[in-house]
Amino acid sequence: MKFYNDDNNEKKGDLDNEKSVKESEKNYKKVKQISKVTLNEFEPGIGNTTNYNDDGPKKCVGCGKELHMKDERLPGYVLDIVKQDYCLRCFKIKNYNRLVEQDINDKDFIEILDNINKENENIRYYYVVDIFDLPGSRLEWLEKIISKKEVVILANKVDLLPKSVKSKKVLEYLTEYFRDSSLKNSEIILTSSIKEEYVYNLILKLRSVKYDQYIIGISNAGKSSLINACLRLNQQIPSIVTSKYVNTTLDKIKINFTKDNYIYDTPGLIKHNHIAIATAPSYWDFFFFQKEIKQVTYQLFKGQTIFYGGLAWFSFVDNQLLNDKNKELRVGFHFYINKRLPLHRTKTLNSLNYFKKHRHSLSPRLKDTNFEFITHEFEFDKEENVDIHISGLGWINFNSHNGMKISITVPKTEYGVTVKKLKPLI
CATH class of the missing domain: 3.40.50.300 (P-loop containing nucleotide triphosphate hydrolases)
Structure with a gap:
């Protein structure tokens, strides 16, 4: 396996692709490219063998689409099929982290x-x-x-x-x-x-x-x-x-x-049921990340709400625990989230007003200011340790008690954001 930092050793096909990126994006900001790699393995027939047998149309080694020179807007487009191994779409994603959407239904x-x-x-x-x-x-x-x-x-x-x-x-x-x-x-x-x-x-x-x-x-x-x-x-x-x-x-x-x-x-x-569907791709680092998750614990009274940025919120709705002197006790809720995701506490009665007031300043936030919401309610009839999962946001772990009520409010999407009760993972 060979790595090259010397521009003289870069494949001409990559340079042609880079030229196309620059021409098609006038506002392009140059990104430094480090450790470019050849596609020549030490031994033929191992590694990415997409085009090894040469028994059909050449395909992009990055996404698998057949290469063509017909339409720059379509996946698989290249300037030169013979010289290039990555299509322009994959080249943009690989080297410039550009988003080029293409659905697989x-x-x-x-x-x-x-x-x-x-x-x-x-x-x-x-x-x-x-x-x-x-x-x-x-x-x-x-x-x-x-x-x-x-x-x-x-x-x-x-x-x-x-x-x-x-x-x-x-x-x-x-x-x-x-x-x-x-x-x-x-x-x-x-x-x-x-x-x-x-x-x-x-x-x-x-x-x-x-x-x-x-x-x-x-x-x-x-x-x-x-x-x-x-x-x-x-x-x-x-x-x-x-x-x-x-x-x-x-x-x-x-x-x-x-x-x-x-x-x-x-x-x-x-991911039909993922909360990322309701946000702009610029916020997807909050959902797809590589750092160890963080546990954030809140001791809540009933009528308190925790916001996930400007996306969704969790509410401790009803049935507070009481001690021997009939004094209300806080309940501990453990939120397992991306370390970068901000949480905010407010009163449940004020939750919708809080969202409307701060929705433009909260981050991450929804891509549409007119999103409707759907609330998932959970009522418990016994003591148990449970997780409530929200697709894309992580989960909340807590000990329930008889009569306890909590709710999760998420944006209403075409297929719905998955909210599910499971046994505790941690």
Whole structure:
């Protein structure tokens, strides 16, 4: 694997792409490019082998789309098909972190899976779920489709959990979590593209079979980042384009770890039920991040509300605990969030006015000032330790008691933001 910082060694195709970026964006601000990589492995037939056999149209090694010179607005566009390996879209994402949206809908993905299942008898699927957003990253209809084949569940981004949380406990939790799923008998592996010990375990798994393997899941679950981490640890070139934006990968990309062991990266499905849908992409760093999550604890009386920036809010609605002297006791609520996400406390009666007054100054905030809201109410009839998950924002852990009422208010979107009660993870 060779790294170049010398401009004389950069591929001319990359320079042509850069020229196109500059011409198409007049307000372009130059970004320094560090450690450009060639796509020439030491040994032919390993690494990103998208175009290795040269038996069809050339494809982008970053997103998998067929390269063309017809329309700059479409994914797969290049100035020179022979000289360039990345399409202009991937070049923008990879080098300038530019957002170029392209949807992969559920229907198209189902068609891809149907073709895969029909063409191949032996298949292993790696089903990636986000440990920070378990309810939001699960797709039960997808689980039913792939359950007829061999499936390994990859619980990704375990590096986000506090270091005090034991892996054994997380695996036990996930086994229980998938008990009612069609994948209940599947092997579960903890993964992270950041920590080498998790990457190494995944590489061993990937190299254990010589038949087709596919990595699947929703956008931003970390599929492509995992493959790049495996390539890097396997002394190969991490060539797949990754970003905080959805749908970076648009078609199948074949990756060979040896000549006999390979995996296909697949397009990520849209996060229909994620709160990021209600915000501008400029705020997505609050939802897709790489730092360990933070625990923030509030001792609340009934009638108090906690705001997540300008996006959503949690309210302790009713039924305060009393001590022996009939004095009200505070209840502890533990918020597990991105460290950068600001929380604000106010009175529940004032919550809507608070939002209307500060919605333009709060960050992150909704992309539309006219958003309607929907409130999810939870009432408890016993003492138990529970988590309330909000897709994209993390979860709230607390001990409930008989008659306790809490609510979560989120923006109303086309498919709804997932808000779900689960057993405690931590």
